[in-house]
Amino acid sequence: xxxxxxxxxxxxxxxxxxxxxxxxxxxxxxxxxxxxxxxxxxxxxxxxxxxxxxxxxxxxxxxxxxxxxxxxxxxxxxxxxxxxxxxxxxxxxxxxxxxxxxxxxxxxxxxxxxxxxxxxxxxxxxxxxxxxxxxxxxxxxxxxxxxxxxxxxxxxxxxxxxxxxxxxxxxxxxxxxxxxxxxxxxxxxxxxxxxxxxxxxxxxxxxxxxxxxxxxxxxxxxxxxxxxxxxxxxxxxxxxxxxxxxxxxxxxxxxxxxxxxxxxxxxxxxxxxxxxxxxxxxxxxxxxxxxxxxxxxxxxxxxxxxxxxxxxxxxxxxxxxxxxxxxxxxxxxxxxxxxxxxxxxxxxxxxxxxxxxxxxxxxxxxxxxxxxxxxxxxxxxxxxxxxxxxxxxxxxxxxxxxxxxxxxxxxxxxxxxxxxxxxxxxxxxxxxxxxxxxxxxxxxxxxxxxxxxxxxxxxxxxxxxxxxxxxxxxxxxxxxxxxxxxxxxxxxxxxxxxxxxxxxxxxxxxxxxxxxxxxxxxxxxxxxxxxxxxxxxxxxxxxxxxxxxxxxxxxxxxxxxxxxxxxxxx
RNA sequence: GGACCUGUGGUGCAGCUCGGAGUGCACGCCGCCCUGUCACGGCGGAGGUCGCGGGUUCAAAUCCCGUCAGGUCCGCCA
Numbered sequence: 001x002x003x004x005x006x007x008x009x010x011x012x013x014x015x016x017x018x019x020x021x022x023x024x025x026x027x028x029x030x031x032x033x034x035x036x037x038x039x040x041x042x043x044x045x046x047x048x049x050x051x052x053x054x055x056x057x058x059x060x061x062x063x064x065x066x067x068x069x070x071x072x073x074x075x076x077x078x079x080x081x082x083x084x085x086x087x088x089x090x091x092x093x094x095x096x097x098x099x100x101x102x103x104x105x106x107x108x109x110x111x112x113x114x115x116x117x118x119x120x121x122x123x124x125x126x127x128x129x130x131x132x133x134x135x136x137x138x139x140x141x142x143x144x145x146x147x148x149x150x151x152x153x154x155x156x157x158x159x160x161x162x163x164x165x166x167x168x169x170x171x172x173x174x175x176x177x178x179x180x181x182x183x184x185x186x187x188x189x190x191x192x193x194x195x196x197x198x199x200x201x202x203x204x205x206x207x208x209x210x211x212x213x214x215x216x217x218x219x220x221x222x223x224x225x226x227x228x229x230x231x232x233x234x235x236x237x238x239x240x241x242x243x244x245x246x247x248x249x250x251x252x253x254x255x256x257x258x259x260x261x262x263x264x265x266x267x268x269x270x271x272x273x274x275x276x277x278x279x280x281x282x283x284x285x286x287x288x289x290x291x292x293x294x295x296x297x298x299x300x301x302x303x304x305x306x307x308x309x310x311x312x313x314x315x316x317x318x319x320x321x322x323x324x325x326x327x328x329x330x331x332x333x334x335x336x337x338x339x340x341x342x343x344x345x346x347x348x349x350x351x352x353x354x355x356x357x358x359x360x361x362x363x364x365x366x367x368x369x370x371x372x373x374x375x376x377x378x379x380x381x382x383x384x385x386x387x388x389x390x391x392x393x394x395x396x397x398x399x400x401x402x403x404x405x406x407x408x409x410x411x412x413x414x415x416x417x418x419x420x421x422x423x424x425x426x427x428x429x430x431x432x433x434x435x436x437x438x439x440x441x442x443x444x445x446x447x448x449x450x451x452x453x454x455x456x457x458x459x460x461x462x463x464x465x466x467x468x469x470x471x472x473x474x475x476x477x478x479x480x481x482x483x484x485x486x487x488x489x490x491x492x493x494x495x496x497x498x499x500x501x502x503x504x505x506x507x508x509x510x511x512x513x514x515x516x517x518x519x520x521x522x523x524x525x526x527x528x529x530x531x532x533x534x535x536x537x538x539x540x541x542x543x544x545x546x547x548x549x550x551x552x553x554x555x556x557x558x559x560x561x562x563x564x565x566x567x568x569x570x
Numbered sequence: 571g572g573a574c575c576u577g578u579g580g581u582g583c584a585g586c587u588c589g590g591a592g593u594g595c596a597c598g599c600c601g602c603c604c605u606g607u608c609a610c611g612g613c614g615g616a617g618g619u620c621g622c623g624g625g626u627u628c629a630a631a632u633c634c635c636g637u638c639a640g641g642u643c644c645g646c647c648a
Contacts, residue, residue: 026608034605047608058598075606083608100599102580108597108609109582114640167648187648214647332573332644419648432648530641540640 001063007044011084013068018087020046021095023125024060025106029053037092039064042130047077047086059098059105059122066090113532117546120537132534135254136522140207142253143227143518146246152205152229157192159185159209164496167432168212171222179563185211188515190432191500193230194472197511198503202232207518216541218530219464219520226467230513236455236471239512240411243459243469247516251407254525262409262459270412271384275308275391277415280463281408285310285398286368287390293363294380299355301339304380308390311368312397315375316342316349326393330379335389339378343370399463403527410460414438415468417445417452418485426487431456433486434500436471436478436512449485459516461524467516474508476501 002021009018022041029035037048037056048064056062066087077083102119103111105126116123123129144154160173160183170184186192188210196204208228216222227246231239244262252258263281270279273286288309294302312318318326323340330338341364342349348361356364367376377393379386417437418427427449429435437445438453445452455471473479479501483493493501519531532538539545559566 026610028607028610029604030607030610031604034607036607036610038608045608049606051605072606075608077608080608100580104581104598106597106609111581112577112640114577115581117640169646190648212647215645217647218642220647429648435648541642542639544639546640 005043006039006041006046007081009046009068009082009085009087011070014070014085015068017065017067019063019065020087021061021063023098024056024058024062026058027054027056037062037064039087040125044081046082047080048090048092049086049088050090050092054092056092056094057098057100059101060094061096061098063093063095064090065093114540114546117532117538117540120547124536128533132522132526132528133536135526136518136534138253139250139518139522139525142249143246144207146249147205147227147229147242150203150242150245152203152231152242153201155193155196155201155204155206157186157189157196157206157208161186161192162499164191168214171211171213174562174564176561187212188226189228190434191497193228193513194434194500194508194511195503197230197232198506198508202509203229204231204513205229208515216539216543218532219523221519221531221535221538222543224531225518226515227518228513228515229469230511232509232511234510234512236413236457236512239469239471239514240457243467243514243516247409247459247466247521250521251525254522255407259407259409262411264411264413266414267412267416267453268414271387271391275387275389275394276463277412277458278460278463278465279410279412280395280399281410282400282405282462283398284368285312285394287387287394288367290363290367290378293360297360298357299352299360301337301352302360302378302380304382304386306383306386307378307380308386309364309367309376309378310390310394311370312375312377313371314373315377315397316344316373318342318375326377326396329396330389330393333389333392334385335379335381337379338389338393339380341376341378343372343374343376345372348376395463401527402462402524402529405462407524408462412458412460414453415456415458416450417441417454417456417482418449422487424487427485429482429486430454431468431470433482433488434470434472434479435482436473437482445481445485455512457514459514461521464520464524465517466520467514469512469514471510471512474504474510476504479504 002019004018004020006020006022009020020039022039025038025040025045027035027037032053033051035050035054037050037054038045039048039062048066064087067089068085069088071084071086101122103115105122107126107128163170163182163184168187170187173183173185175181175183189206189208193204206228208226209223210226211223213222229242231242248258267277270277272289275287290309291307294307297303327338339352340350343365348364364376370376379389416430417435419430420428422428431454436455438455441452456468458468459466473482519534522534523531526534528534537545537547
């Protein structure tokens with residue numbers, strides 16, 4: 001139907017006849033003898049010159065045949081890639097008329113996301129969405145190629161899976177052939193991919209859709225896409241190399257530049273210096289431990305096992321109301337308060353200044369090489385709280401927009417095996433219950449489980465958790481010890497994961513794996529704060545699809561066939 | 571489950587503190603004019619349940635209560 005894309009019409013084609021198809025982006029009429037039509041397709045825009053009037057409106061779909069012509073002297077448009085040429089002596093065929101669109105597609109105004117999502121098919125015509133989704137395709141191509149090159153086999157795993165009541169809430173699918181029984185949609189192909197290891201596929205990968213029925217966020221949708229991998233006879237370092245290769249290839253494909261390194265730090269380090277398990281390395285303002293200087297303090301506010309501080313460059317001009325707001329935020333995060341000190345030519349300016357000893361003042365003055373005009377913020381509490389609170393304050397003050405700054409990748413290793421206690425007082429798995437404990441910490445499992453490190457690791461980019469992985473337990477004696485630590489009885493384990501444990505009795509190879517979120521990676525490459533911008537048809541925060549109206553009621557007939565009953569609203 | 575922000579012709583905003591006629595701006599839309607524009611220009615026009623419901627008031631886009639929708643966050647996301 002066409003022999004050329006709008007964006008590829010250029011001066012090398014002058015004099016030739018071309019046929020292009022697309023949408024009317026804009027029309028400029030100059031009386032009955034001349035009109036210009038900007039014709040848009042996925043590749044860009046080209047100017048069509050019509051002698052006489054032409055009855056086309058915005059978003060009409062047209063086919064234009066004409067001659068590529070160099071634009072007359074003085075009418076070249078430098079802002080347009082095709083601005084040196086135009087198509088003249090045209091015949092215009094209207095392939096389809098269009099109603100006036102509900103919003104302008106020209107990026108002139110911001111458009112309410114509600115409207116964009118209702119008419120997503122129109123929103124997708126805009127260059128932002130075209131670019132984002134094509135970038136996503138590039139990333140997917142790159143990661144598939146990287147895994148293929150490294151000898152991985154792409155294997156599809158079921159979407160209809162068995163309920164395993166653990167972790168994220170699952171989407172449930174009623175069975176028609178087995179009334180009263182249910183499938184669930186997988187929150188990840190975790191168990192399936194481990195079974196491919198038992199099945200002798202020593203390198204598995206999948207671009208896998210995962211589904212979790214948990215509340216949505218800017219970086220979370222019900223359904224999201226992961227590059228999911230698993231490999232046998234490998235170490236943690238091998239897995240990190242496989243994933244690095246895929247991520248760095250993706251970065252190169254997306255940005256044209258291959259990042260030189262992926263840094264690495266332990267989980268404890270990340271907590272200590274950044275107060276989070278997903279540190280944003282684009283900016284400094286790291287957490288400074290000043291506990292020693294306040295060990296014997298008389299100041300009540302600082303009498304705590306851990307005192308931490310951050311230096312805010314040039315922060316001395318923060319207004320009192322901003323400092324109050326930060327204090328409120330700190331309290332909301334569990335701190336008793338937030339101490340602030342302006343570094344001035346006269347020393348320290350703060351309500352707490354007069355209570356401090358000279359040594360304490362010197363310690364504060366020296367935080368992170370503070371200079372006059374800076375602000376020092378401090379939290380005193382236990383290590384975990386002080387770190388967490390100051391880590392969040394650091395982000396609130398310093399985190400640049402997603403679109404800004406370099407891409408700083410970092411592996412976070414040696415995650416704790418267990419985190420916190422459940423209602424029964426049992427430790428909870430930090431990653432998942434098939435994670436191999438750190439070999440040096442095996443003996444702590446029964447005595448001090450919360451101190452046990454695991455062989456689990458995360459990949460973090462600019463403060464976003466891209467993904468996580470671990471070395472898995474392949475021996476039933478270790479698995480039994482972990483289940484025991486988690487308070488899972490043999491019977492319960494058999495009931496929940498019986499088919500997996502059964503499989504492991506038939507010669508499970510040592511194996512390890514990883515999965516990272518493609519949506520998040522693409523969003524960062526695209527400079528988007530929100531993964532909906534890199535998903536063709538996303539849902540709102542309340543889980544609605546504004547275009548289709550989903551979720552919706554099903555017919556009485558469907559309900560009857562499934563033998564389910566709808567309870568009235570409480 | 572909770573906190574905060576937003577909702578005004580088709581689109582984006584202003585108006586809301588301090589109540590006084592649906593007032594304004596930009597874009598779009600419709601009609602007419604315009605032979606070199608490119609965010610073309612000129613003239614004219616249409617288009618409104620101020621999200622919805624209730625309350626206060628002589629009078630509510632504006633104040634109060636509730637509710638719905640969208641967003642950001644907390645909880646949640648092994």
